[in-house]
Amino acid sequence: MxxxxxxxxxxxxxxxxxxxxxxxxxxxxxxxxxxxxxxxxxxxxxxxGGFFFPKVLFEPSPVFSVGLPADFVPGTVTTLKARKIFIVREGNSFKAISVICQHLGCAVHWTKEKNIFECPCHGSKYYKNGVNFAGPAPRPLYHFDVSVADDGKLVVNTEKIVPINTELVV
Amino acid sequence: MNLISYFIRKLTETEVWKSVFRHGYTDTPRNRALQTLSNVWLHLHPVKVPKHAVKIRFTWCLGGLTFFIFLFLTVTGVLLMFYYVPDVNRAYADMIDLMYVVPLGRLLRTSHRWAGHAMVITVCFHMLRVFLTGSYKAPRQFNWVLGVLLLVLTFLLSFTGYLLPWDQLGYWAIMVGTNMGAATPVMGYQGPFAELLGVKINNDIRFALLGGTQIDAPSLLRAYVWHCIGIPIIAGALMILHFWRVRKDGGISGPL
Structure with missing residues (x-):
């Protein structure tokens, strides 16, 4: 009805x-x-302009100075814990390698005796040039852009990922 | 006339009583039905229970157990919120305070954590039971889909709660979990096809989850809001649908 x-x-x-x-x-x-x-x-x-993507980050700057080239001894790997990078110096060439493991993001450490980077979480291993050779890591560690500033200090830019054979010769 | 029954009759005839209690307790089929139908707690149940529904060894009460644990987690979780602040300088200390100085705090936190683990387990067993008894088949397909969504939400609740103590275990668990998100095709910056759409570390799904490029203050706050408000509301809404479908799809599952 x-x-x-x-x-x-x-x-x-x-x-x-x-x-x-x-x-x-x-x-x-x-x-x-x-x-x-x-x-x-x-x-x-x-x-x-999605809501969940903040426009301003309160994070350390991705570009930072790590000191004079002479501060790093040739043939050594220096760990900059706060910056989460290694500075690898071979003769006069410099590389900035990320400490973040490419498997699941743990922090790898430099094992001087074996001359390799090792990840404590799942056993990934990397050579001194950052190339993975053991464990579950799928790719080499990130290498970041290194340049020399006007004051002669080395500047690392972690936003710029460079090919692993890139090196800065000072 | 007996004085007691006189007062009872006087009481049950008042407007206040009648506005709260809609039916009597005389054992009639109608009153039996109304007892379930008009009760705020019982109206979820069918008015008449099929004989197979009381056979506990068919369903093992796993869905009901899961819901009970969810309610328990809601109560303990709200109580924990009175003492916990999701701030990177306070979170860990607040958790330690809950363990050592807050009255009942250790029981609350520990039981909340154990109940969280238990809910994941009962949800999985519930799903296994539904699968093994074939209870996902027609006409219950839609409820299976709702169940799968609720399973994912249960995992997400467990995952977001993991970070809140702000300890090493939670930090690295979230690190691993969100890095899996970073490896998602298209949406994550390390996943396949990321370059195709210009997906980078500062605009991918991991960035949206963490509120930054690394686990920091925004990540803790986001985990907290998702854990305490966002996901429980979504899960609650889906639970309403889930229980409604149980009734509409022929009641509780039983042997054919």
Whole structure:
């Protein structure tokens, strides 16, 4: 019975029905578009300003000075714990190698006796040039860009990952 | 007339009583049905229970156990929130305070942790039971899907809770877990096709989870909010659907 009444309403007074239809559609359109925009802003990627991607980070700068070349003894690996990098000096060439294991992100350490980097978590091993040779690590350790600043100090940029044969000769 | 029954009748005829209790206790089929139907705690249950539903060795009550543990975790979790602050300078100390100085704190924290482990276990066993009894088959396919989502949410609750003590175990667990996220195809900066869309360390899924490129203060806060508010609300909503579907898809599963 209720259906009959509804049908009658729909047939009589086309003007009001279409006006009502218009507002129904317009209402839904506004609701859906607003919902979509907010959903995108909330869960969307960084390039559209997604809520979960902070624009300002309170993290250490990715570019930093590590000191004069003479501070590093030739043929040694220096661990800069706070910066999470190794400075590897061979003669006059310098490399900045990440301490972050390429398996699951633990911190590898330099084992002087064996001349290799070892990861304490799952046993990944890397040669002095950062190339993985044992354990679950899938790729070599990251090598970061090293340059010399105007004051003669070495500057590492951890945002720039360079090929593993790159070295800075001073 | 007996004085006691007179007062009982007077009491049960007041407006206050009638507005709270809608039916009598005379043992009639109607009152039996109403007892379940009109009770805030019992209305989840069917008015009439099929005989097979009382056979505990078919379902082992695993879904119900999981829900009970979830309620337990909610209560203990809210109590823990009174003493715990998700700040990198305080979190670990607050956890230690809970263990040594807060009254009942050690029991609360320890039971919250154990119950968290227990929920993961009962959820897995629940899923195993549903699979082995074929209870995922028609007409219960949709409820199986809801169940899978709830399983994932249970894992996420367990995972986000792991970081909150801000100790070495939690820190490295989150390190490993979010690095797995970094290896996700397309969405993670170390995963396949990352270069294709310009996905880098500062705009991938790991970045969104941690609120930065490394585990730091924003990560702890994010884990806390997801753990205490975000995921429980989503899981709660899905649980409502899950229980509703149990009823709508022919009641509790039983032997054919």
């Amino acid at each position: 209720a259906n009959n009444v509804k049908e009658k309403e729909a047939y009589s007074g086309n003007l009001y029905t279409s006006k009502r239809d218009f507002f129904t559609l317009a209402g839904w359109a506004v609701f859906l578009v607003t919902g979509l925009v907010y959903t995108l802003k909330l869960f969307g990627p960084k390039n559209i």
